[in-house]
Amino acid sequence: MEAGEAKSKKAGGSRLCCICNQRRPVLKRPKTLQQICRECFYEVFEEEIHQVIVGNRLFKSGERVAIGASGGKDSTVLAYVLSELNRRHNYGLDLFLLSIDEGITGYRDDSLETVKRNEVQYGLPLQIVSYKDLYGWTMDEIVKMIGLKNNCTFCGVFRRQALDRGAALLKVDKLVTGHNADDIAETVLLNILRGDIARLSRCTSITTGEDGPIPRCKPFKYTYEKEIVMYAYFKKLDYFSTECIYSPNAYRGFAREFIKDLERLRPRAILDIIKSGEDFRIATTTKMPEQGTCERCGYISSQKWCKACVLLEGLNRGLPKMGIGRPRGSGNDQKDTKARSTAKSIESKQCGSLEF
Amino acid sequence: MQLTLEFGGGLELLCDSEKIHKVNVDLPNGADSDDFTMTHLLSWVRTNLIKERPEMFMKGDTVRPGVLVLVNDCDWELSGQLDTVIEDKDVVVFISTLHGG
Numbered sequence: 070m071e072a073g074e075a076k077s078k079k080a081g082g083s084r085l086c087c088i089c090n091q092r093r094p095v096l097k098r099p100k101t102l103q104q105i106c107r108e109c110f111y112e113v114f115e116e117e118i119h120q121v122i123v124g125n126r127l128f129k130s131g132e133r134v135a136i137g138a139s140g141g142k143d144s145t146v147l148a149y150v151l152s153e154l155n156r157r158h159n160y161g162l163d164l165f166l167l168s169i170d171e172g173i174t175g176y177r178d179d180s181l182e183t184v185k186r187n188e189v190q191y192g193l194p195l196q197i198v199s200y201k202d203l204y205g206w207t208m209d210e211i212v213k214m215i216g217l218k219n220n221c222t223f224c225g226v227f228r229r230q231a232l233d234r235g236a237a238l239l240k241v242d243k244l245v246t247g248h249n250a251d252d253i254a255e256t257v258l259l260n261i262l263r264g265d266i267a268r269l270s271r272c273t274s275i276t277t278g279e280d281g282p283i284p285r286c287k288p289f290k291y292t293y294e295k296e297i298v299m300y301a302y303f304k305k306l307d308y309f310s311t312e313c314i315y316s317p318n319a320y321r322g323f324a325r326e327f328i329k330d331l332e333r334l335r336p337r338a339i340l341d342i343i344k345s346g347e348d349f350r351i352a353t354t355t356k357m358p359e360q361g362t363c364e365r366c367g368y369i370s371s372q373k374w375c376k377a378c379v380l381l382e383g384l385n386r387g388l389p390k391m392g393i394g395r396p397r398g399s400g401n402d403q404k405d406t407k408a409r410s411t412a413k414s415i416e417s418k419q420c421g422s423l424e425f
Numbered sequence: 426m427q428l429t430l431e432f433g434g435g436l437e438l439l440c441d442s443e444k445i446h447k448v449n450v451d452l453p454n455g456a457d458s459d460d461f462t463m464t465h466l467l468s469w470v471r472t473n474l475i476k477e478r479p480e481m482f483m484k485g486d487t488v489r490p491g492v493l494v495l496v497n498d499c500d501w502e503l504s505g506q507l508d509t510v511i512e513d514k515d516v517v518v519f520i521s522t523l524h525g526g
Contacts, residue, residue, distance in 0.1 A: 097502040104503055142434070142522075251522075298434065298493055298522045299500070310434045310521070325523065329490035 088113070095303075099293045099336035107303055114300055118288055119154050125275050127286050130161035133241040135196070137232055138166040138187065140180035143247030145187060145308040146297050147289060151245065152191050166191075167235045167244070169228055170199035172207020176314050183309040190307065198235040200227055204381055212315055215389040220315050222393060223384075226376045230368060236283045248287040251294040251328060254339045257346035258324045266351055267358055273346040281369065293339065295332075426450055426458070426513040430470065434521035436492070439482055440474045448473075463494070463501065463509045466517065481521070491523045 084104060086094045092106035098113075105113070121127075128134060136151060138144045148166060155162050168184045171177050181197065188195040201207045204227060212220050236244045253273060260269035271277055276286040289297065301308055331338040351357070362368065363375035370376070376392060383391030430446045437444045450469055452461055467483065475482055483489055487507055494501040495518040501509055511517065 093499075094503055095498060096500045294491075294522045295493060298520055302433070302493075302495070302518070302520060303498075311438065312435055326490070329523075333490045 096296075096299055099295050099332065100291075100340065102336070110296075110299070110303070114292075114296055115150055115154065118150055118292060119158060121275070121291060122154065122160075122288055125286075127245075127276065127288060128160055128162055128243065130159075132161075132243060133163045133165065133239065134243045134245060135165045135167040135236050135239050135241040136193070137244060137246040138168050138184050138195075139247075140168070140183035140187070140309040141247070142298055142301050142306075142308045142310065143249055143252075143289065143294075145183070145247075145306050146301050147245065147247040148187055148191055148193060149304070149306055150300075151288065152193060164193050165239050165241060166193045166195040167232065167239060167241075168195065168197045169231045169235065170197050170201075171224055171228065172200050172209050173314060174209055176311060177208075179311065180309040183307060186307055196235055196239050198231050198238065200231065203227070203231055203234060204377075206381075206384055208315065211384065211389075214384065214387075217315060219393045223380055224315070226380055230375075230377050233283055233368075241283065244283055244285045246285060246287055247289055249289040249292050249294045249297055250339050250343060251325075251332075253287070253290060253346070254342035255321065255324045255328050257342050258328065259321060262320075262324065266355055269346065269349060270351055273343055290343070291340065293336075426452065426461070426511075428466075428511065428514070429516045430474070431516065431518040432520075433518065434493075435523070436482060436519050436521045439477055439479070441476055446474060458512070459510060461511050462507060463496075463511060463517075464507045466511050467507070481523075482519070488519065489521075489523075491521065493520045493522060494518070495520075 084094060086092050086106035086109050087103045088105050088109040092108065094104035095107050096110050097104055098110075134151075136144060136148050138148055148164075151162075152164055154160065155164060166184060166188055168181060170181060184195060184197075187193070199207075208220070208224055211223050215223070232244060256272045257269065260266075260272055273290075275288075275290050276284050278284045300306075328339065328342070358371035360369060360371055363370040363373075363378055365374050365378045368375045368377065372379075374382070379392035383389050383393075426449070428448050428450055430448060432440055432444055432446070440446065450461075450466070452458060453465065464486065467486070467488065471479055471483055481489065482492065488494060494506075496504055496509055496511070497516055498518070
């Protein structure tokens with residue numbers, strides 16, 4: 070009895086959930102600092118995402134939507150919540166899981182097993198596309214050739230196009246990714262740190278690529294990472310959480326750590342950074358890169374060749390430093406008919422982003 | 426005192442890839458059982474369980490920002506964080522959020 074009382078005291082027992090005023094709170098919301106119980110947490114968490122989807126008109130009834138699924142916490146929670154909301158609110162969506170196999174032994178092969186379990190658990194059809202099939206190289210082979218410097222550049226550039234190609238294979242109308250509020254705040258900071266004005270102006274958009282055939286959107290744009298992880302923990306969702314063996318992306322790591330430090334002092338900082346990103350106005354005198362298409366594969370590019378083609382050319386010619394650093398397009402034309410024919414139909418966004 | 430400590434979100438890799446540790450923690454000499462807080466537990470964990478890269482788990486005298494802590498399935502931000510008193514049979518969960526999604 071005594072122990073029971075002490076325990077309830079420890080858990081903020083004298084206080085009750087600020088929403089239902091009945092149950093014991095289990096979580097302090099970073100967004101509002103409210104103390105809420107598990108049941109109310111599930112409700113507000115799901116309802117806020119529903120409001121973001123409805124308020125921003127992310128989907129139309131009858132659409133086919135691919136969920137970019139890595140097996141990690143964000144995409145696992147996204148797949149779970151989206152299929153739940155689709156049922157509950159009759160969105161009328163056909164949902165699919167889309168995974169990229171970068172070819173990283175001991176990392177991606179394990180996380181793909183998680184996605185395969187999700188396929189069964191949530192009843193969503195799964196499509197996997199691999200770097201090996203698309204580009205002829207696995208990340209293991211790329212790292213063997215170029216070492217552990219710049220490997221994240223290759224992976225990021227290739228992944229962006231791979232998702233578009235996978236989405237084209239599934240013939241979906243939209244691609245959703247699990248980017249959360251923390252990720253977006255981090256990307257705003259990174260784009261400032263890199264002076265990347267073009268990406269700064271679009272990285273906070275909830276939907277991007279609407280001019281292309283496969284728009285992308287981020288239903289978790291305003292969802293805190295803490296709540297995603299808490300949700301996954303309380304719901305006992307099956308996700309994979311090992312850091313990529315070829316990471317760490319040091320620069321992004323610093324930005325991430327900085328955001329987490331800020332969050333500890335003032336959790337609202339994350340939403341405020343997103344707000345700042347949204348409200349930036351780019352001076353009309355700023356020269357923006359002109360959008361064109363890659364001469365080789367037809368993907369959107371501001372250069373003669375898109376970044377993926379430049380990087381691939383470097384790999385195939387044994388000059389892996391090509392395309393690292395300042396972008397430039399050059400080199401001999403090397404026919405890649407498969408890439409060409411698929412890419413034609415999936416032009417959507419400038420490549421070279423480390424998003425996803 | 427007997428405790429169940431659980432590591433998730435990649436933190437298990439720092440302690441022999443074991444997620445769940447049932448441990449027996451001795452109170453510091455002369456300490457009353459009411460005095461044993463998360464501060465003490467963290468330093469015990471760091472000394473006794475974390476085998477590599479302690480900087481992934483702690484920063485200064487607390488957990489690294491981005492590591493979530495639950496005591497008996499309740500966010501430690503509700504129970505005073507480092508001042509949370511830990512008792513026999515408690516379950517403490519540490520989950521890192523610092524991995525890809």
